[in-house]
Amino acid sequence: MKRALSLMTLVVFGAVHCGPPPPVVLADVGRAVSADQYDAMIDRWTREAEVLDWGAGIESRLAVTATFFSKEFRRAYVARIATAGTYPADERERMLSGSLRAADSEHEFFVALAAESQRWGQLDRPSAAWRVRLVDAEGREHAPTRIERSRQATPLDRAMFHYWSPWRVVFRVRFPVNDANGNRILPENTRHFTLRFAGAYGTANLRWDVRAP
Numbered sequence: 001m002k003r004a005l006s007l008m009t010l011v012v013f014g015a016v017h018c019g020p021p022p023p024v025v026l027a028d029v030g031r032a033v034s035a036d037q038y039d040a041m042i043d044r045w046t047r048e049a050e051v052l053d054w055g056a057g058i059e060s061r062l063a064v065t066a067t068f069f070s071k072e073f074r075r076a077y078v079a080r081i082a083t084a085g086t087y088p089a090d091e092r093e094r095m096l097s098g099s100l101r102a103a104d105s106e107h108e109f110f111v112a113l114a115a116e117s118q119r120w121g122q123l124d125r126p127s128a129a130w131r132v133r134l135v136d137a138e139g140r141e142h143a144p145t146r147i148e149r150s151r152q153a154t155p156l157d158r159a160m161f162h163y164w165s166p167w168r169v170v171f172r173v174r175f176p177v178n179d180a181n182g183n184r185i186l187p188e189n190t191r192h193f194t195l196r197f198a199g200a201y202g203t204a205n206l207r208w209d210v211r212a213p
Contacts, residue, residue, distance in 0.1 A: 021047060023211040026070060027188040028100075033075040035083035041076035042067060042161070047195070047206035061201040062121070062130060064113040065163045066173075068195075068208060074099040077160070084156060106145065107134060107175040107186060109195055110161060112168040120199075121169050124149050134175040135194040135205075136185050146174040 024044060033041065048065040052058050067073065078099055082092040102108070111132075115121030120129035124147040133141040150157070150170040158164050173195075179185055186193050190210050197204040 021209070023209040024070065025072065025213050026186060026190060026210045027213050028071040029213050031072075031075075033072065033079055035076075035079040038076045038080040041073050045070055045073040045208075046163075047208060048163070049197075049204035049206050051199075051202040051204050053201055059116070060114070061116050062113060062197060062199070062204055064111065064197055064204055064206065066112075066195050066206050067110045067161065069103065069108040069110065071100055071103050074103055080160065081156070084159070104177065106177060109173045111171045111173050111195075112161065112163055112165070113171075113197075114168045118169065122149070123147050123171050123173070129201075130197045130199040132173055133196045133198070134185065135196050137191045137193065140179070141196065142175055142179065142185055144173050144175050146172075148172045
């Protein structure tokens with residue numbers, strides 16, 4: 001019985017704020033987004049979860065927060081960066097065009113996590129205790145194509161992602177747009193998608209519900 005209890009885990013899901021996160025629109029409606037809307041956009045496209053171990057006195061095994069770089073979020077992200085850097089209009093357009101093209105070739109998540117052991121939380125290394133997958137609405141899991149660790153945060157980085165802290169490791173995790181059969185993993189009419197972190201202590205599911213425009 002004690003052995004069973006020691007393996008019990010509690011996974012806490014949620015958005016950045018209390019209450020269920022609102023559904024998002026995955027389709028790109030081409031609507032312009034201003035720099036002033038960035039704070040609302042990062043909340044809309046960010047999810048967080050935590051894996052707690054009951055047997056260890058409710059000890060946190062994993063705390064993770066992730067922002068999905070949808071086209072809508074990319075518009076807000078570029079608008080805020082361009083305003084902060086006082087870029088001229090033509091440079092802003094080049095930045096936005098490049099970012100939107102990137103969204104057509106890969107699904108990108110900005111991930112910040114705190115694991116029980118720093119070594120176990122290094123998603124870009126074989127020693128990681130957590131495996132990250134993108135799960136589509138049909139329950140199929142897709143492996144990342146690239147995981148890049150951010151070694152050092154700039155003041156702009158910290159301003160853009162309020163959940164970035166010295167106690168967390170930060171990654172850019174990228175997944176393919178199409179599966180091995182050439183089908184889109186996240187079609188615009190999908191019902192939901194999940195960023196899943198699975199390990200020996202449990203599973204953290206960061207879920208985005210999707211609605212029509």
